[in-house]
Amino acid sequence: MGTTTSEVDLVYAWVLMIGMGLITFALRFGPLTLFSKIDLPRLAHQSFRLVIPAVFAALVMPVLVLINGTPILNPLTNPKLIAAVVAVIVAWRTNHMLLTLGAGMLVIWGLRWVGIG
Amino acid sequence: MNPTFSNVLVSTPRQQFVAGMRAQIPNTSGIMPFGMIAGAFTATVLQSQLLAVLYTSGVFAGRAQMVAMQLVLDKSPIFVPLAACVVINLRHLMYGAALSEYFRHVPLRWKILSAFLMTDLSYIVGYPHFRKEVGTPNAATSLWFFIGASIMNWGAWSTGGVIGALIGAQIPLSWSLDLVPTFSFIAALVNGMRDKAGFVAGAAAGICAVVLAGLPWSMGLFISAIIGLVLGLLIEKKAQSARRGN
Numbered sequence: 444m445g446t447t448t449s450e451v452d453l454v455y456a457w458v459l460m461i462g463m464g465l466i467t468f469a470l471r472f473g474p475l476t477l478f479s480k481i482d483l484p485r486l487a488h489q490s491f492r493l494v495i496p497a498v499f500a501a502l503v504m505p506v507l508v509l510i511n512g513t514p515i516l517n518p519l520t521n522p523k524l525i526a527a528v529v530a531v532i533v534a535w536r537t538n539h540m541l542l543t544l545g546a547g548m549l550v551i552w553g554l555r556w557v558g559i560g
Numbered sequence: 561m562n563p564t565f566s567n568v569l570v571s572t573p574r575q576q577f578v579a580g581m582r583a584q585i586p587n588t589s590g591i592m593p594f595g596m597i598a599g600a601f602t603a604t605v606l607q608s609q610l611l612a613v614l615y616t617s618g619v620f621a622g623r624a625q626m627v628a629m630q631l632v633l634d635k636s637p638i639f640v641p642l643a644a645c646v647v648i649n650l651r652h653l654m655y656g657a658a659l660s661e662y663f664r665h666v667p668l669r670w671k672i673l674s675a676f677l678m679t680d681l682s683y684i685v686g687y688p689h690f691r692k693e694v695g696t697p698n699a700a701t702s703l704w705f706f707i708g709a710s711i712m713n714w715g716a717w718s719t720g721g722v723i724g725a726l727i728g729a730q731i732p733l734s735w736s737l738d739l740v741p742t743f744s745f746i747a748a749l750v751n752g753m754r755d756k757a758g759f760v761a762g763a764a765a766g767i768c769a770v771v772l773a774g775l776p777w778s779m780g781l782f783i784s785a786i787i788g789l790v791l792g793l794l795i796e797k798k799a800q801s802a803r804r805g806n
Contacts, residue, residue, distance in 0.1 A: 451632065456606045459638055463628060463645045464619045470652040472675035478660035479671070490793050491658035492691075495684060496752035496762035497788030498651050499745045501781050502680065504766035505773040506742050514770060523739065530743050534750035540685075541586040543750075547743035551736050 503527075522560035526550035570697045573704040580685070580708025587681050588716035590740025595720020596729040598625050603725040605629045616721025620679065620714060624648040627777060644777040651782055654789075655683045659706075662690040666703055674703070677710035681741060684748035685709040756799065761792025 507527050508514050515521040530547035537543070554560050571579070595616060602625065603612035619625060627648060628641035655678055663671055686706035693702045723730060731737060753762040765788025772780025 451606050453608075455632075455638055456608065456611055459628065459632070459641055460611060460615050460619065462638075462642050463615075463621070463624060466642065466645050467619055467621045467624065467649050467652070468676060470646070470649045471656055471678040472672065474653050474656035475660050475663055475675050475678075476668075476671050478657050479663040479666070483657075483661075486793065487657070488661070489796055490789055491661075493752075493758060493761040493789050493792040493796075494654045494658045494785075495687065495748050496758040497765040497792060498654060498781075498785045499680075499684065499749040499752070500762035500766035500788060501769035501784035503742055503745045503749060504769050505780075506739075508770050509773055512774065526739070526743075527746065530746045531750055534747045538747070538751050540583075540744050540747040543747035544586055544590075544740055544743035547746065548736070548740065551739060555734075555736075 519559060522551065522554040525554060571701050573701045576698075576701045576704035577708035580689070580705035580710075581712040583685050583689075583705075584681065584709040584712035587685075587741065587744050588712065590737050590744070591681065591713055592716045592720035593729070593731045593735075593737040594622055594741070595717040596724035596731060597720075598622050598629075599721035599724025599726075600729040601626065601629050601724075605632050609725045612725035613722050616725070617714075617718040620676065620717065621645070621649055622717070623778065647777045647779050647782065651680075651785060652678060654785070655687075658687060659683075659690065662694065662699075662702065670703060670707070674707060674710070677707065677714055679710070679713060681713050681744065682706065682710035684744065688748070688751070757792045757796040760795045761788040764788045764791045 507523050508516070508521075510521055516524070518524045526547045529550045530543050533539075533546040534543040551560065599612050599616045602615050603609050606612060606615070606629075615625065624645045627644050631641040631644060656675065659674075659678075663674070666674075686709050689705045689709075690699075690702050693699045693705075749762055753759045765784045768784035768787050769780055772784055774780075775783075
């Protein structure tokens with residue numbers, strides 16, 4: 444980082460680490476164990492199938508569209524968009540994770556090699 | 561039931577475990593460099609390589625860790641990074657809920673292990689596998705595919721964390737390996753969006769996430785996911801009542 448950081452309180456650091464570990468674990472463990480013991484309504488089961496599209500669209504879209512917080516939709520200045528289109532086509536046709544990420548990364552590297560991005 | 565025949569067909573826990581690890585291998589190329597960055601950044605901020613290693617391997621939540629370290633740098637009081645950690649990791653409630661139906665007969669110790677190892681990448685590799693095998697003889701051992709995939713993910717992340725904490729992030733940013741998880745997510749996402757409800761859920765969540773990206777602590781992520789989920793469910797309900805009506 445190169446910056447001169449002042450002393451970080453050791454107690455603060457440990458409390459933070461243990462606290463974050465417990466919080467993260469509780470969020471992961473809570474529903475996993477609780478809902479495995481009770482019968483959930485049908486509506487809940489129907490919603491589970493939608494977790495992947497809903498969560499992963501929300502994870503992916505800002506990464507693809509935003510550069511330093513600003514939406515850039517010009518593929519020449521945001522080549523991630525070109526790679527994403529290729530990845531979507533490969534994913535659609537093959538439903539294969541390795542092929543999809545391989546295609547996306549190859550497009551990113553190829554575009555950089557020809558001077559875009 | 562012919563026992564010899566079913567012995568051939570049913571996967572053993574060991575086979576499932578190995579298959580899960582193998583399925584996760586491509587993603588290690590993205591998760592290890594991310595671990596390096598997290599380990600290096602944490603070692604710099606907390607000024608302790610030991611803490612950085614423990615943190616990276618023991619908390620196992622990369623996004624939350626990066627945000628928390630930035631908040632520590634900004635000299636925030638401790639409840640701020642802790643609250644941010646809650647917000648960023650809220651999506652795990654959905655993963656845990658969705659996985660719970662496959663954990664009905666799983667002993668507590670494996671629930672604890674699975675919960676500790678649960679991440680975005682273990683979910684997109686593990687959840688479709690559970691769904692694929694439910695109702696088949698292999699369902700009894702599907703858990704081990706999930707655990708195998710998750711341990712591979714944890715191993716790559718922790719290895720990266722140790723390297724980053726000890727000697728710094730060694731992979732040039734220009735390789736863009738930070739985009740590897742994004743493309744894996746796209747693979748899972750496209751498959752989840754093949755039907756109308758899934759498409760609406762994904763499209764709505766994606767648009768909301770871009771609009772809400774400026775909110776602190778990645779708060780937009782969970783809000784967008786909930787909006788997508790609710791809209792997708794509405795579409796599904798509507799389609800069902802239409803089918804019943806006809």
